Amino acid sequence: MKAIVYTRYGPPDVLELKQVEKPIPKENEILVKVKATTVTVADIRSRSFTVPPAFWLPARITLGIRKPKKEILGMELAGEVELVGENVKRFKQGDQVFAASLTGFGAYAEYKCLEEDGPVAIKPSNITYGEAAAIPIGARTALYFLRRAGIKSGQSVLVYGASGSVGSYAVQIAKYLGANVTGVCSTTNLELVKSLGADNVIDYTVEDFSSNGETYDVIFEAVNKSSFSACMKLLKNNGTYINVTEPLPSVEMLWTKLTSSKKLLLSRNSPETSEALNFLKELVEMGKLEVVVDRYYSLDEIIEAHRYVEKGHKKGNVVINMENTHLLE
Structure with a gap:
């Protein structure tokens, strides 16, 4: 089968399209013919080994000391079940599914084995494979943190980075949960964020989001580009600050936890x-959740796709359509 392989850390050029052995499902696994995958920020960080200094050693141990342990990236996918292991009960041949593959990676390939009890579910019936592939990480992350924040109807939520993958889902899910949502983004993305249901939008290129006098029950930092101190000025007492990309609290964050009633939820x-995926499937089929796709690429355009995502300005998601691949036929 065709797959994108990387045997060393580095720029997008380390990615190569090669023929590799097709996997065989274990008794508790399904074999999925991958129709679409994505390029996420997590793929970029794993490929280039760009991690916070405090996580350098743990990340090296996890990803590989001298070279990658897992040579095929790709952390979310959608496709069709081709084979099922003898003990599999939830899926059958021909099922259309979508899944996250964060633990083992491997979605940059024509086939991927997935554990039946893992984050895999039947694909929403009203969207394409490409759109479905863009749900399992970004939308699941947004849902997980908003649930942990315990959002109630009528509360106010500010989403910083509202036009990215996680941010665009956070706007919509918070709105579905009954919140009044303010999105922060750049000029070019204002209309997009409004179309996703945001009650208010702030253009960070022309306005300081922290100077309008508003306060919020939840501040959702999706891209880690805002000022923590500015966010704390806007966060109500007993409010919740969410940062989905920051794994460790700073000294300022620790001090805030010790000296205030404000709650912090970090990466x-x-x-x-599969529970979250099934819930998100229902939202999509109800028309309550839209998948934002910035660009589509084929598998043999993976280097170009990584270069684009690495620039840090994508809207929503970047999707790889596997069936448009032409090399090594």
């Missing part, structure tokens, strides 16, 4: 189950 992986 962590959501549970590796």
Whole structure:
């Protein structure tokens, strides 16, 4: 089968399209013919080994000391079940599914084996494989943190980075949960964020988001580009600050936890189950959740796709359509 392989850390050029052995599902696994995958910020960081200094050693141990342990990246996918292991009960051949593959990576390939009890579910019936592939990480992350924040109807939520993958889902899910949502983004993305249901939008290129006098029950930092101290000025007492990309609290964050009633939720992986995917599937089929896709690429354009995402300005998601790949036929 065709797959994108990287045997060393570095720029996008380390990615190569090669023929590799097709996997065989274990008794509790399904074999999925991958129709679409994505390029996420997590893929970029794993490929280039760009991690916070405090996480350098743990990341090296996890990803590989001298070279990558897992040579095929790709952390979310959608496709069709081709084979099922003898003990599999939830899926059958021909099922259309979508899944996260954060633990083992491997979605940059024509086939991927997935554990039946992992984060895999039947694909929403009203969207394409490409759109479905863009849900399992960004939307699941947004849902996980908003649930942990315990959002109630009528509360106010500010989403910083509202036009990215996680941010665009956070706007919509918070709105679905009954919140009054303010999105912060650049000029070119104002109309997009409004179309996703944001009650208010702030253009960070022309306005300081922290100077309008508003306060919020929840501040959702999706891109880690805002000022923590500015956010604290806007966060109500007993409010919740969410940062989905920052794994460790700063000294300022620790001091805030010790001296105030404000709650901080920092980066962590959501549970590796199908429950969230099934919930998100229902939202999509109800028309309550839209998948924002910035660009589509084929597998043999993976280097170009990584270069684009690495610039840090994508809207929503970047999707790789596997069936448009032409090399090594």
